[in-house]
Amino acid sequence: MKITMKKIFFTLLVSLTGLMSYAQNSSEDQPPFLKTKKLPEFTILQTDSTWFTKQELPASDFTIIVYFSPDCGHCQHEAKEMMAVMDSLKNSFILWVSYREMADIKGFAQEYGFFNHKNLKVGRDPNYGIPSFFQVKYTPYVAVYDKKGNYIKAYEGGVEMPELLGLLKEYKQ
Numbered sequence: 746m747k748i749t750m751k752k753i754f755f756t757l758l759v760s761l762t763g764l765m766s767y768a769q770n771s772s773e774d775q776p777p778f779l780k781t782k783k784l785p786e787f788t789i790l791q792t793d794s795t796w797f798t799k800q801e802l803p804a805s806d807f808t809i810i811v812y813f814s815p816d817c818g819h820c821q822h823e824a825k826e827m828m829a830v831m832d833s834l835k836n837s838f839i840l841w842v843s844y845r846e847m848a849d850i851k852g853f854a855q856e857y858g859f860f861n862h863k864n865l866k867v868g869r870d871p872n873y874g875i876p877s878f879f880q881v882k883y884t885p886y887v888a889v890y891d892k893k894g895n896y897i898k899a900y901e902g903g904v905e906m907p908e909l910l911g912l913l914k915e916y917k918q
Contacts, residue, residue, distance in 0.1 A: 815853035
């Protein structure tokens with residue numbers, strides 16, 4: 746069997762074209778948060794009927810976004826665990842967001858003491874922007890950003906607090 750330079754060139758060309766197509770499709774399939782690596786724009790209706798946007802985020806070492814459902818058992822566990830370590834999260838701003846009814850969100854926030862913490866906001870995302878941006882499949886969904894609004898890590902299905910605190914300690918240095 747005689748292999749010519751044309752056959753070798755053609756085989757390489759087809760292989761490279763296939764690889765380039767795969768790479769392009771892979772990046773197109775990525776959720777928006779992996780494409781931009783920046784905090785998303787958002788408009789959250791808070792429990793007091795005021796709006797909270799990205800532009801109003803206070804300066805902090807980290808921004809943590811938690812997308813949740815008030816009736817989700819894992820979300821309830823996440824809230825309880827996070828409230829237990831709020832002293833360790835005092836340099837982080839935490840935003841709990843849901844799409845559920847405001848009465849359910851407010852009840853959840855009251856039950857877990859969210860209103861006792863100045864570095865925590867909670868509300869409803871009526872435009873479904875947060876779950877779309879992160880392509881949330883499971884709750885709780887936790888996304889962590891640094892002080893410049895750069896993506897650090899996301900946890901689908903929640904995160905154990907020792908792991909979260911370890912991540913924050915690692916990135917603060």
